[in-house]
Amino acid sequence: MIITSPCFLYTSDIATEIADYADVAKRIIDLAVFGAAQNRSYRRLADFTDTIGNRVSGSENLNMAIKYMYNAMTQDGLDVHLEPVKIPHWVRGKESAVMIVPRVKNLAILGLGSSVGTPPEGIEAEVLVVQSFEELKHRASEATGKIVVFNQPFVSYGETVAYRAYGASEAAKVGAVATLIRSITPFSINSPHTGWQDYQDGVKRIPTACITVEDAELMWRLSKRGQKIMIRVTMAAKTFPDADSFNTVAEIKGWQHPEQVVLLSGHLDSWDVGQGAMDDGGGAMISWEVLSLIKDLGLRPRRTLRTVLWTAEEQGGVGAQQYYNLHKVNISNFDLVMESDLGTFRPEALQFTGSDAARKVMEEVVKLLAPINMTKLETHGEGTDISPWMQAGVPGASLYVADSRYFWFHHSEGDTMSVQDPQDMNLCSALWAVVSFVVADLQDMLPR
Template sequence: MAWSGRLPCFLSCLFIYTLSPCDSHPHWTLPVRPSNDTARKVSDVATEVAAYADVAKQIIELAVFGAAQNRSYRRLADFTDTIGNRVSGSANLEMAIKYMYSALTQNGLDVHLEPVKIPHWVRGKESAEMIVPRVKNLALLGLGSSVGTPPEGIKAEVLVVRSFDELKQRASEARGSRVVFNQPFVSYGETVAYRAFGASEAAKVGAVATLIRSITPFSINSPHTGWQDYQDGVKRIPTACITVEDAEMMWRMSQRGQKIVVRVTMGAKTLPDADSFNVVAEIPGWQYPEQVVLLSGHLDSWDVGQGAMDDGGGAMISWEVLSLIKDLGLRPRRTLRTVLWTAEEQGGVGAQQYYDLHKVNISNFDLVMESDVGTFRPVALQFTGNDAARKVMEEVVKLLAPINTTKLETHAEGTDISPWMQAGVPGASLHVADSRYFWFHHSEGDSMSVQDPQDMNLCSALWAVVSYVVADLQDMLPR
């Protein structure tokens, strides 16, 4: 996941590259379905949903104990080991899209690519060194969209602050300095403001550069990157994240009254927007193929680690749903569409263009789902929708009793699905036991080693039961 700030402003050049026809899948058989009333009471819906108990068990059996066991994990391992990380604009992201196009096609699914334009920021070479009071290398990661430094770097005395308020109070000390933000981690949603806006806030009081404590509650000297946002009309100064350890060390030094001087060299630059694609694979609905339950994760990652957790896992379970449904010979009433977004990390860039293109058909979007906070042990389904829709979903999650994840929470999350939810389409996201998510997030630690195959089986089962049943109900979710 990226951050939930404002969207970048380079949404342009939108066109359809290829749209595969909806194949008929004549070999797929239809499951038993409840009767076909149109005006129905809550009790009717409960009865209708409860009739899916056997199908739900079949899906869970296949995903968790059957032939599909550990498949999403193996796919994720193969994908991330083969490609590595996949930042917006990179050759790796292009390779990843080709890889997935090929893999989904080989899986017998309807696949097409929808072209979009995405940001192309490159990190270049970067290094940081404390020179005074002693020489120490500082691990750092420049922030997405940051400008670089001159080739010789920027050497400046450091002003360490713990908050934006403290920066304002000490504005007179900031001129010509490098502001180091040593803000404590409160929550990602709150603390990420320092990464996103720290550079512009520091530039407003005359700083020449910033270093920001990584947005994480735990560190093994691990810097975390992420997108940042220059404010219009404010000088653009280089900005990077350093480790919790180094930020705290400089804070202690400053509290002792010690002078601190740091040199940072960053080769970062922004190139012209690049061509990319959202990857779309689907099982067309047998009755209402134009109506869609959309499942998604994003294929891009940051340019560190393997991007297994953020968001390879979300992408793989969204593919796994189609494989499971296909393996069981099922085909829902409506289309089950998996979309693997591009350039989420830059603010949901691919997804915004998808929305702009497809919003004309918004009335056909039944439910939009995204998994982008990890595929650890599933805890609940998060849901955004009106009361009537929630009543339906409360019945649907009861089908997850065999894997003990029958909890329905409020407010789905997901940068990529938020435009749809804001426009009134019901949305769902996966809530997992994510206590360590931000330890690895946007760092070299985002690797296959944090993933667990059994957790991914459970996520896949949940994801598949919910999406299949909603896609197969007689009526779309109320909105």
Template sequence: MKLLFLIVLMYMFDQHKGNRLSNNPRPFEDIKREISDYSEVAKKIINLAVYGKAQNRSYERLALFVDTIGPRLSGSKSLELAIQYMYKALKNDGLENVHLEQVKIPHWERGEESAVMVEPRNHSLAILGLGGSVATPPEGITAEVLVVTSFDELHQRAQEAQGKIVVYNQRYVNYGETVLYRGRGALEAAKVGAKAALIKSITPFSINSPHTGIQSYAVGVPKIPAACISLEDAELIARMSSWGSKVVVTLKMGAKTYPDADSFNTVAEIVGSKYPEQVVLVSGHLDSWDVGQGAMDDGGGAFISWEALSLIKDLGLRPKRTLRLVLWTGEEQGGIGAEQYYKLHKMNISNFDVVMESDEGTFMPSGLAFTGSDEARGIMKEIMKLLKPINITQLFGNGEGTDISYWMKAGVPGASLNDDITKYFWFHHSQGDTMTVQNPMEMNLCAAVWTVVSYVVADMEEKLPV
């Protein structure tokens, strides 16, 4: 009986060797040797992606997709067409378990919109209404503007804001800090009795190009129309106001919010050969704003994630764990599709090895951003050495992403692509987000990084330690 028990125990241990080991972990030198053994496979992936038959494939696939479908706003017909397009494309690519997982996402449409300065002279302003904004009355809102440079200044001048259109002419510090004006601009203006809010676009550079994005309201605070205007127009109005001129603007917005729409996260896999229940997830989001083509945000990230599975399939590789591609929906509204995916799959959270998301462009890559334990970071540093042939070996901190944040908060290691985002926010959420900003060679390199990392993590004998 004792012998039978020992046999069963040994069998169970063998079946779970792919789990994270909390007791008696392997010496790190052994892990380093295991990773170094992937050097030839890594070279094959790099050669195929950067120099071989798959060269420029992710770029060409992306161009066909965005030129055919165009922008893909949450709840729109074009997003529905995009999801069906990708479902067929992934099937035709020969990937496994291609399927759609239903979710509910917001449905907002901007409608017709305009803004015109009527005093001290006539001038049409370049605007883009913000996601979720309410409409103006059909005749529009005509009011004097109050220019402020910060929330503090707004509240200090609260008495002046009554019945006016607040124009935010804030200084751009960085996206993470400055985007608060887009997100809370209407809310804070409404608190002091303003009729509408116009926010200087959240970008360091402009050619009279407004940028859209999501904004929020709060219970108990009146909802007022909100739009972004270009840097040039915000600064023009600010200069006029500083000279003592009375600036009056007529704002018209026909925005509508509809009931939440049916949509889908799009999923495809290469099923693992030894631990198929365990998952390495690569991802990008399929939705975009309704301007430009959504080529950069986040077409590039979605398509290098697809490319990772294609390259592995083309090389006849099958990792020990399942490599799962998820193309999220409703990311621009706050990761709505990803949140529902997490709720659906979190009961299997112990099977998720690492979650990866590319959503800050696919420009010249410099490495990988990663969040995980010190032991996991050590392993990822070794994996990045496999990319020495293309000199992209750095491992950074903060591997964050809107769609993978739910898993990361629960303790799953997370990674994101680190690339040159110098010009990313020039085009972000604007008409300028088109294929023109994409570079095929840079996408090839991004795909190589994404594929080498995801494959090696999926194929190692043990999961990343937490």
């Protein structure tokens, strides 16, 4: 006698239901990777970034980018609308740093988002070089009146970014007048990287910028030899009142449950250096490409496929947080939230956060990607913009790519179309489309 548990029955049923999508999945893949849509997401990204350039929160470029995408997706025959958001407006202004003792050497810097500026004549001070917060604590008495240079080694982005985020306030607590922080990257061609930083409440706000790995190591060597170092840093950075912006929303309405949603996303804003091709133009473009592919094939899922291009992600997921606040009342209708913000290089896996039952469904879904050999399902969906939903229990998925060089370019002048590959983007689009379409078309929403 064979006893079948309900769970087994469920799995078996859903496996069969999903396996029936093999033909549809194959058609999506063929169109995206080998057919008429081949290289389209790459071409769209090139047209977009070549036309607009970078587009930092609060900038006129970001306004232009939103208009550009609104028009482009409308012309593509999609249902597009904008949802208003208030976003930070920080402007870098002119900035420079020069080591003046023991010799004159220009330092390549990038001020950090939200940093205050210096007086117009700059800040000139002696330098204290430390390798960690720990060392800063031990040498707190030496920091007063100094520019603290952090030469922390790169361990991982997730771990090392703490120096960029909190370095200024930690140094201010022990009396520093400015901070220069080694860029958060494992590799450099004397290339500084920017990013957001957070002042702590009640702590003096001091100017803060990233310098290059090379210059941080240079000053560390000088200080190890007991040499006195002086720097003059000048930053015209300024924060203006919050600006008006929009999340850009395009969708294909579901035929059976239009109120239920599979959400695809990337962020449209970027930093104010480089071209924002990798971070996150690619994620935005493949999320648009999904709707184009589904439409081109004359498909329409049971549930709504919604693409959201977030605004002001780089300032801490500002657009996405406001979207969540506005739409969380309908949280029970959000089936799956997806974000691509780790690059659109060669896809390696779908990262997924959800219940065990939902994971079982997703394991079947990724099997449909066998024709392009991308059937790996990892744990932990990630993405600043989808995390409020995941924290509230909505299943979330993200695109994981072969990203060994991602942080070489991240938030630097090196984030350009030259790091993107059309065929890799075809594969990202195919994966993104098969997963979202099938989940949106299943009989049932993903179990929570």
